Amino acid sequence: MDDETTRPGEGPPVETLVATVRGVLPSLTPAAQTVARLILDDPGMVARSTITELSAASGTSEATIVRTARVLGFAGYPQLRLALAAASAARPAERLVPGDLAPDDPLSEVIVKVSRAESEAIEDTVAQLTAERLGVVVETIAGARRVDVYGVGASGLVATDMAQKLLRIGMTSNAFTDAHLALTSSVLLRAGDVAVGISTSGETPDVLGPLRNARDAGAATVAITNNPRSSIAQVADHVLISAGRETAFRPGALASRISQLLVVDCVFVGVAQRTFDSSQRALQATRTAIGDFLRSGRTKP
The missing domain is CATH 3.40.50.10490 (Glucose-6-phosphate isomerase like protein; domain 1)
Known part of the structure; x- marks a missing residue:
């Protein structure tokens, strides 16, 4: 394979961080997937959490959190937190977590969610x-x-x-x-x-x-x-x-x-x-x- 998509220790670009987490999710270990899903569900919460707090929230070890951060291209958890904080500041919460469709969503909400997912897919791919x-x-x-x-x-x-x-x-x-x-x-x-x-x-x-x-x-x-x-x-x-x-x-x-x-x-x-x-x-x-x-x-x- 050609050169890595992330720079060692720095992780993926802020504007594509959540998309990157979503992309690598299937290849992570079950424990690391738990951490990654928390990042996808509430990146702001992860950015505010110490490694001890995130360990308790995810039910995983601190070592797993560090390994997950390194898999994503960061030197450690502090660098991941900083990147998530920057991503949260740069984009509104609904941009970071577009939301899935629910069985009782009205069609007006379906239009909004589907169109937002498509436009975000293009933006993240371009980035x-x-x-x-x-x-x-x-x-x-x-x-x-x-x-x-x-x-x-x-x-x-x-x-x-x-x-x-x-x-x-x-x-x-x-x-x-x-x-x-x-x-x-x-x-x-x-x-x-x-x-x-x-x-x-x-x-x-x-x-x-x-x-x-x-x-x-x-x-x-x-x-x-x-x-x-x-x-x-x-x-x-x-x-x-x-x-x-x-x-x-x-x-x-x-x-x-x-x-x-x-x-x-x-x-x-x-x-x-x-x-x-x-x-x-x-x-x-x-x-x-x-x-x-x-x-x-x-x-x-």
Whole structure:
């Protein structure tokens, strides 16, 4: 995997701290997850608590709290508290904890909560998507012989979107949303090819297996995931972090997909810029082909 997403001892940027905690939550130990959930539920309370107070509130040991802070990239709990305090001061409470949907929420509240989750997913993804990381992926894909994209479920929709975008600008690209076909594709890749794995959790076996095979076959590997500590992030040469959460009422939520689609769109535009002449020719050719087809269909009796 490429360079770490956090600087040693300093932790993630304040503006993405809560999103980072949410992303790494599935890869934490049960005890550390308890601490992390308190951070997500009430970051202000954690910022005000001493390590002894947080230990009592979470029912975990002080050592677990320190380990959790270090997993998040901080030197220790005092640095985590300072970051949470800064995050609480920089953003209103409702921004830090957007709130889940409840069975009795009126539709007016559903609109507010869903739209806020989508907009926050975009903001958090933008904050974590650096030009340096994006640039390396763009250059890798722009020079590829072939780009295969793996994803299942909601991430499979994003994989299909990425492959069709690259196809429109003349690149050889395929999306595989079936595990057997993905595995078949992955072992046939070679140096000069690129494999992209898309998984919110970063632990989807149907994506992780093909990406690992592609790496072993010599292809460059890219992961798009919420969790920078996930298995898929460890397999990939390059990792792009998305930020959207799925909930009980919104599995495969638009917030997860829209953050992944944002990353894909940025990659696509970057590749189209790097290959401008050939991309423009391909786009014009595909527009003409589709336009001719539609016009011929309208002229038939």
